[in-house]
Ligand SMILES: Cc1cc2nc3c(=O)[nH]c(=O)nc-3n(C[C@H](O)[C@H](O)[C@H](O)COP(=O)(O)OP(=O)(O)OC[C@H]3O[C@@H](n4cnc5c(N)ncnc54)[C@H](O)[C@@H]3O)c2cc1C
């Protein structure tokens with residue numbers, strides 16, 4: 239795909255006017271400058287910071303990067319794109335695995351949000367106003383420092399609130415406190431016609447519903463409003479390695495983990511992390527080490543895990559344990575990997591499916607000498623706060639799945655091999671082999687860049703797709719906020 243776009247771009251430069259969106263660069267630059275929208279100069283340091291994707295396997299060339307600092311800039315940038323028939327996307331933390339912040343293909347206007355990252359907590363109500371370009375670490379830092387409060391979210395401090403919250407937001411507080419999007423109580427949005435609207439459960443409720451799971455397709459959120467919780471006095475982060483040297487032992491171990499997931503207590507947040515050289519149970523317990531040990535005891539026995547690490551500390555201690563010592567990240571934070579990844583949600587696997595999983599793991603995946611892992615989050619279950627709200631209460635479609643898998647395969651240096659994806663793609667396909675389509679899903683925050691738009695929409699949004707397409711038609715009929723795996727208008 240990128241190759242073909244480059245060819246068109248060259249043909250365009252050689253003669254044919256407007257052969258590709260990249261050829262509209264000049265007209266777009268004129269429009270943006272006239273409107274007073276700051277633009278990153280191509281090749282500048284700022285441009286490189288803003289236009290380099292997290293995943294270096296997926297480099298796309300924007301038609302322009304608008305380095306916005308105000309809501310008015312966003313409205314004007316959207317208007318310029320609309321006038322010229324150019325697709326536009328917000329980019330917040332730029333951490334999309336498929337580079338959706340860059341549009342997921344060449345020739346988009348990137349509306350770089352990361353210079354708008356104010357976080358203001360109202361101590362009296364516990365509601366935080368958070369600008370649409372903030373990163374998770376900055377959010378955690380500010381909420382803690384302004385009032386010892388937090389929302390539930392993922393572990394990586396460089397991830398943007400924009401992409402993370404608008405498409406789910408699963409982390410090591412989710413089993414206790416739900417998804418990041420469950421903490422959203424309102425938002426201010428620039429629509430495709432440059433209008434500004436507010437939305438919440440009581441105002442533009444359909445847009446609010448759509449934002450909480452498919453936000454990137456609907457508009458640009460300039461400000462989120464989150465309710466928050468008071469951070470617990472102490473929490474215990476832990477890692478418990480397991481040794482499963484044979485397929486038979488891995489089968490027993492996996493069976494025990496998924497059984498445990500069905501009824502594990504709300505205070506426990508855990509994932510099974512399978513890497514090439516080790517396997518860990520790891521997570522966060524809302525309570526002290528003794529409490530953790532007693533809750534984990536039955537599982538430790540069945541899996542032969544050893545509690546190698548269990549440290550009790552304050553709120554920021556665990557944030558830093560999972561996210562690194564410097565969490566207060568802003569504009570210009572740089573972090574990259576080179577990889578292919580895909581994802582799944584399933585219920586507990588039956589014995590045959592478990593056998594297929596283990597067989598693929600030992601015979602195929604273990605043979606892959608790249609730096610791969612399969613992370614299985616214990617997402618749902620009887621006591622999970624993720625599973626508590628009704629499935630149709632927000633666009634996020636997969637609350638009721640027990641397990642969420644991220645399958646990730648990276649190279650530490652150099653180029654990712656052209657056929658590298660087959661290892662993880664086949665892993666996922668082996669797991670779902672024989673399952674009804676309604677028995678599994680995928681997570682757009684862990685997107686598979688190889689899906690076509692039809693499959694992507696079906697896998698990410700399942701039974702919510704029709705309603706989403708109708709809302710998309712109402713707010714963005716011309717698909718201005720297009721990306722290759724976004725919601726298409728009905
Ligand atoms: C190192 C790392 C760790 C991660 N850990 C977790 C984790 O623990 N749990 C988890 O659930 N996910 C995790 N993720 C995935 C992450 O949640 C997604 O990649 C997320 O979409 C990234 O958001 P972003 O704003 O950084 O990305 P971007 O690439 O900037 O944006 C992603 C999408 O959101 C849209 N968007 C961004 N901002 C806005 C806005 N203000 N208004 C409207 N649309 C917007 C973009 O247009 C694009 O479609 C991780 C990713 C990385 C790279």
Ligand SMILES: *[C@@H]1O[C@H](CO)[C@@H](O)[C@H](O)[C@H]1NC(C)=O
Pocket residue numbers: 361384385386
């Ligand atoms: C908010 O409350 C916390 C304690 O709950 C306090 O430390 C902080 O100073 C307050 N912040 C403001 C801005 O009032």
Ligand SMILES: *[C@@H]1O[C@H](CO)[C@@H](O)[C@H](O)[C@H]1NC(C)=O
Pocket residue numbers: 426434435436
């Ligand atoms: C949206 O809500 C914010 C915060 O409550 C308010 O300041 C703003 O005026 C509202 N904007 C519109 C367009 O209603």
Ligand SMILES: *[C@@H]1O[C@H](CO)[C@@H](O)[C@H](O)[C@H]1NC(C)=O
Pocket residue numbers: 481482487488490491540541542
């Ligand atoms: C745990 O250890 C026992 C005793 O060595 C063994 O029989 C059992 O299979 C092991 N279970 C797992 C999941 O490794």
Ligand SMILES: *[C@@H]1O[C@H](CO)[C@@H](O)[C@H](O)[C@H]1NC(C)=O
Pocket residue numbers: 601602605
């Ligand atoms: C394992 O990897 C080696 C080297 O990459 C390859 O030659 C071999 O066919 C692989 N084995 C299997 C079972 O895939």
Ligand SMILES: *[C@@H]1O[C@H](CO)[C@@H](O)[C@H](O)[C@H]1NC(C)=O
Pocket residue numbers: 598602664665667668671
């Ligand atoms: C399962 O994995 C094998 C080995 O990689 C692959 O050949 C096969 O196509 C996969 N099965 C499915 C259903 O994709």
Ligand SMILES: *[C@@H]1O[C@H](CO)[C@@H](O)[C@H](O)[C@H]1NC(C)=O
Pocket residue numbers: 429431433712713714
């Ligand atoms: C902008 O789009 C919204 C959503 O479709 C619509 O309600 C509103 O009337 C439009 N505003 C203008 C000025 O066209």
